[in-house]
Amino acid sequence: KNKLFGLLSALPSLDITNVHSLSLNNSLLQRKNFLIQGASAVPAVLSLPQKAPAVGPGASDSLLIKDHDYEEIKSLLGSKAVVPWSTYTKGSSSRSPFLDYRYRASSLSSTKTTTTNTNTNIQTQTQTRTSPPPASPTHFPPFMEGYWTVSYKFKGATFPQGRKILSLRTAGAGLGTCLSLPNVGYNPPPFSVHYFSMNDSNDNDIHNNNNNNNGHIYEDLAYNMPRLFEAFWSESKVLAVQTNGYDYRNAPEKGGEEYILNNIGKIKLSPKCFVNGDGCTQTENPNLHLPASRFAMDFEGPTRRSGRLIQSSDITMVDAETSVAYQNEIKSNGASSFVKSASYVQYNINQDLQTFFREITFLEKKTGTDSSGNTKLGGMVRVAAFLPTFIKEMDGSDVVGYDESNAVALYDYEIKMMEIDKTDAMIM
DSSP: OOTTTTTOOOOTTOOOOOOOOSOOOOOHHHHHHHHHTTOOOOOOOSSOOSSOOOOSOGGGGGGOBOOHHHHHHHHTTSTTOOOBTTOSOSSSOSOOOGGGSSOOOTTTSOEEEEEEOTTTOOEEEEEEOOOOOOOOOOOBOGGGOEEEEEEEEEEEEEOTTOSTTOOTTSTTSSTTSOTTSSSTTOOOOOEEEEEEOTTOGGGTTTSOOOSOOOSOBEEOHHHHHHHHHHHHOTTOEEEEEEEOOOOGGGOGGGTHHHHHHHHGGGOOOOOOEETTSTTOSTTTOTTTTSSOSEEEEEEEEEETTTEEEEEEEEEEEEEEEEEEEBSSSOGGGOOSEEEEEEEEEEEETTTTEEEEEEEEEEEEEEEEEOTTOOEEEEEEEEEEEEOOHHHHGGGTOOOTTSOTTBOSEEEEEEEEEEEEOHHHHHTO
16 A cells, blocks of 8 residues: 555545555567567655754755855755745746646537557557646756666655644555655665657667757656556556657748747647557657657556556656766866756546645765766755645635645655666666
C-alpha cells in the first residue's frame, strides 16, 4: 500500500489504486521499441525526520558562482522552508490561480475515442479535453546530456499545515496520483533516464543532427516517465505514451523560442506509442522524443475495488525555472551544480482526479568518477503537494484553517545518478 497514507479509506467517488509488489511480467523483446526508441521524473518522506537532509556542496558552497534564482530555488529544500505554489511565474504575479491551471471538467469538453492496437488487441480510451496552458520545455545543463542510471532513497515526509487537512485528493496520497513520485515512501530499484541535445550525434535517428542548436539539454519524457513510473510501482505496466514534443528549430523564422512560448498551448499531443513498438518509430511519430512539457500515458494497474484496469493519466508542466552554479569564475569549465523548480497539474481520467504539485530538484557533480571514468551526480528532490480549496470542497470538507497557496505535504528523496552508455541503458 502507499506507505505515506497507509490504511486511509478511499473516498466513495474514487477508485484509488493500491498495492505494489516486486514482480513485473515484462517481455524485454516486446518492449524494446516502446522503451528504447528514445535512445527508445523527483523526492519525498514517511520517517518524518525533524530536519530535512542537508543539501548542497557543503563547505565548498562558498566557492560557487551563482545567481539569485539559484539561491531562491535551492532555499526551498530547507528543513523550515515554506513552499508556495508556482512562485516562478512568467507574469508579474507571484501566485498562479489554481482555477486557471486545471483540466477542464468533462462536462465542458469531452469526447471519448477508443484506440485498438491490432497486434496486442489492447483497447485504450482517450478523453479529449482542454489541458492547462503548458510552460516551455525545461533546459538542463550540458553535464546532464546522455544516459544515466538513477537511484532514489526516501528521506521523509512532513506536513507543514498539519495532517487533519489532508485528503485522498492530495498529490501522493494514492498510487499514481503524483507522477514525479508515483509511490511516495517506496525506494525503487535503479532505472535509466535520458537527456539530449537537439544535435545529439549519438541519437541522430531521433534528434536530427543539425547545427542550428542553442546548446540546451532537454529531458526525454517519452523515455524517462515510463521507467520512473514502473520502477516506483512495480505492479503497473505502461501501455502507451504521448508527449507534446515540438522541434523548436522549425520556429526561428516565426520568432524562435518566444514564438513557441506564446503558442505551445496549441501544440497537440503526439500519436500514441504502444508497448509493442507500434507507432513509436521516427517515421510514425517524429515528435514523440522532442522537447516537451506535457506527457500522457495509458497503463494497466491494480485498483482497490475493481481488480486490474487500464487507466490513463495526463500531466502538464505549467511553470518552471532553472539555474546553474559554477565552482569558480572560469565558466568555460562548465557548471558544477543545477537547481530546478517546476509546477505540475496531473489529471487521472478514470478517477476524474486532479492533483497539483511542485518539484524542486538539486543536483551537483560529485568529485571523481567510477572505474570507467563515468560522471556521478548527487542531490535531492522535494515534491510539494497542494490542496486547492475547490478540490477539498469536492469532499464536502471544511476549507477554513489552511492556506491553499502553500504546500500541505513535502516529500523528500535523496537522488544519485551515474553516467552510463546507451548499451547499458537498453538492458536496464
